[in-house]
Amino acid sequence: MSLWNAIAVGLKEIWAHKFRSLLTMLGIILGVSSLVAMNALVQGMENGARESLVAVGGLAKVRVEAQPVPVEQRHMRDLAVGLTMNDVHALRNSAPEAVKISPEMRMDGMNPTLAANGKTYRTFMTSGVWPIQAELMEHKIGHGRMFTEFDDEQARNVVVIGTGIRDELFGKPEDTGEPVIPLGRTMTINGYPFTIIGMFEHYESEQDRKARELREQEQRTRQAAGVTNSASGPQRSRGYGGGGRRGGFAFWIKNNTVYMPLNTMWMKMKSGQTNISAIPTLNNIEIRVADPDRINEALTQIRNVLMITHRGIEDFSFRTQEDWADQISTFISAARISGGLIAGISLLVGGIGIMNIMLASISERIREIGIRKAVGAEDIEVFIQILIESTVIAVIGGLVGLATSFGLIQLIRAVTPTDNAPVVTLGSMGLAFAASVTIGVLAGLIPAFRASRMNVIQALRYD
Amino acid sequence: MALLQLRSVSKIYHLGGEEIRALDDVTLDIGTGEFVSIIGPSGSGKSTLMHILGCLDTPSHGTVTLDGIPVQQATARELAHVRNRKIGFVFQFFNLLPKLNVVQNVELPMIYAGIGGRERRRRAEHALDLVEMGHRLKNRPSQLSGGQQQRVAIARALVNDPKIIFADEPTGNLDTHTGEVILSLFRRLSEEGRTIIIVTHNPEIAAVTPRRIEIRNGKIAERVDERLAGLDRAAAQSQSGPAPSSA
Numbered sequence: 155m156s157l158w159n160a161i162a163v164g165l166k167e168i169w170a171h172k173f174r175s176l177l178t179m180l181g182i183i184l185g186v187s188s189l190v191a192m193n194a195l196v197q198g199m200e201n202g203a204r205e206s207l208v209a210v211g212g213l214a215k216v217r218v219e220a221q222p223v224p225v226e227q228r229h230m231r232d233l234a235v236g237l238t239m240n241d242v243h244a245l246r247n248s249a250p251e252a253v254k255i256s257p258e259m260r261m262d263g264m265n266p267t268l269a270a271n272g273k274t275y276r277t278f279m280t281s282g283v284w285p286i287q288a289e290l291m292e293h294k295i296g297h298g299r300m301f302t303e304f305d306d307e308q309a310r311n312v313v314v315i316g317t318g319i320r321d322e323l324f325g326k327p328e329d330t331g332e333p334v335i336p337l338g339r340t341m342t343i344n345g346y347p348f349t350i351i352g353m354f355e356h357y358e359s360e361q362d363r364k365a366r367e368l369r370e371q372e373q374r375t376r377q378a379a380g381v382t383n384s385a386s387g388p389q390r391s392r393g394y395g396g397g398g399r400r401g402g403f404a405f406w407i408k409n410n411t412v413y414m415p416l417n418t419m420w421m422k423m424k425s426g427q428t429n430i431s432a433i434p435t436l437n438n439i440e441i442r443v444a445d446p447d448r449i450n451e452a453l454t455q456i457r458n459v460l461m462i463t464h465r466g467i468e469d470f471s472f473r474t475q476e477d478w479a480d481q482i483s484t485f486i487s488a489a490r491i492s493g494g495l496i497a498g499i500s501l502l503v504g505g506i507g508i509m510n511i512m513l514a515s516i517s518e519r520i521r522e523i524g525i526r527k528a529v530g531a532e533d534i535e536v537f538i539q540i541l542i543e544s545t546v547i548a549v550i551g552g553l554v555g556l557a558t559s560f561g562l563i564q565l566i567r568a569v570t571p572t573d574n575a576p577v578v579t580l581g582s583m584g585l586a587f588a589a590s591v592t593i594g595v596l597a598g599l600i601p602a603f604r605a606s607r608m609n610v611i612q613a614l615r616y617d
Numbered sequence: 618m619a620l621l622q623l624r625s626v627s628k629i630y631h632l633g634g635e636e637i638r639a640l641d642d643v644t645l646d647i648g649t650g651e652f653v654s655i656i657g658p659s660g661s662g663k664s665t666l667m668h669i670l671g672c673l674d675t676p677s678h679g680t681v682t683l684d685g686i687p688v689q690q691a692t693a694r695e696l697a698h699v700r701n702r703k704i705g706f707v708f709q710f711f712n713l714l715p716k717l718n719v720v721q722n723v724e725l726p727m728i729y730a731g732i733g734g735r736e737r738r739r740r741a742e743h744a745l746d747l748v749e750m751g752h753r754l755k756n757r758p759s760q761l762s763g764g765q766q767q768r769v770a771i772a773r774a775l776v777n778d779p780k781i782i783f784a785d786e787p788t789g790n791l792d793t794h795t796g797e798v799i800l801s802l803f804r805r806l807s808e809e810g811r812t813i814i815i816v817t818h819n820p821e822i823a824a825v826t827p828r829r830i831e832i833r834n835g836k837i838a839e840r841v842d843e844r845l846a847g848l849d850r851a852a853a854q855s856q857s858g859p860a861p862s863s864a
Contacts (some may be wrong), residue, residue, distance in 0.1 A: 159728055167716075170716060524712075525712045525713075527697065528700060529726040531697060531729050532698070532729070533693055535729060610673050614708070614712065
């Protein structure tokens, strides 16, 4: 008996018992669709989390931070110099694993006050950096330019801002209806005037981007319909946190960047302060290592260099994004396991359902099996026929399940909107389908074995 | 050498420690082209004999040779092969698959013989023409009368061109008239040179076959019971010539 014949017989059997077959398939359908949907949701979460991680420099970024002198070295406290430009130069000369280095000096005191265009805004961080910092922090210039090393040498009063600052001081393009590019405008920082020479791109998560595009489209259609004001009520600030989205927080911080040249910060903003030293003191040093997989070696090398410049006093520490990445991995694998467990149990139940129905099917077809054997069917041919029938049920269930999974994802999104759009991967679909076929084969084994071992004479007499 | 040779064949069942000899030392030859009836009362062992002759079962002792092939030691797989190629079965209850139509039912043995779809259809239609069922190819068995179903079953038995056709009470489930039609179909097939073995307890059928084998208590009877073999009736109806002798 050829394979096609066996499949045709299987399909005929399924068609002859439509409702029963549908019920049997339901377990597999639910199992496959939940496996795919779960995977898509988790994949979406992972993409969102990784997106934020990449937005702040990825795994290759290491921040060297100043730290209080450790307890056992307290007696040498007076010798501790903190992070200085000496460290930056030493690292540039002696630590080849640190491929990009940018010192960062922050404004002292509380949130600096920015003012321009008749508005003020208290931002939380204003930094003096080297031009390479933009690259290190994965910034992209949207308008104008980043300041250069020449600007730094000259200690010019220039700033590059993120779109968040623009929104606060000059207005959002969404509200004004036209692009707002404050290049060449003057902005004061704690009263000191600066020229805005560049603005970064607007950073947002994939999900936010889609939501914004949708909003814009709606607005366009509303404008076309002659409705001017949106229905969302009076204008208001919704406060910090980018609309309360956790995943969007990293992007919100990034959009609130204010960079000025390091020397400007040092000479213009810090001169005349009482506790100033001859060597510029830094808040931290941003470093990109050559290869995130060799981050341990890189950290050792950087530490060795810094231990020399710091005369053996460990008044610095490293902050990597590994913890963040680990947290993402842990969370994602936990979500995967729990989702996979649910889907797996569902598939198992589906498999038991198939086995049950196949056992019922063979016991109502004992006579048929007897006839087939009497006219020359070998045991193995009966075995294969039953096995193919159960596999056909599972395959159809699997295919329907794949189709259903898209609907299920829409349903889940409608019921519990998440930050991140679910991503259906081909791999998860393949896995779910393979699982359903495997279960179909396994569920068919026992019924097929029983059918193949039936005695011809008894089967022919059975009624 | 005879087509079918049984030498000292016994079939012993064990039922709750008790030994039942369904067949006891049976020796039998059936040649090519013979038209034989196996008769005997219920429980005599005639069904067991047919199962062994039809390669549905293997004997406990003795040898069975079909067309030169010893089948007493054959595996289930080899028996299935022999049944498929050398034997055609006709059953009392027709045993057609209800979900398949007429032509698909006739094609069934050829599917297991590995014959291609087009050839299968051609030979099935030819076999159905032989039993005058060529006009009901697409009907389901449930749409046919008993006699028509049995003719389809005969077509199925013929389709692989077997050496022997076994019929187990082929008219047992039919009315008298239809039974006669089926019986004359068997006679015609016999006249065409096919080997046919009919298991029956119907004397009217036994009367038709040239050779009768009576089984009594698992053994072949020395003399055929005339009433059982329908010979008394045959003699009463036609006085012409002596009735053919038994085995």
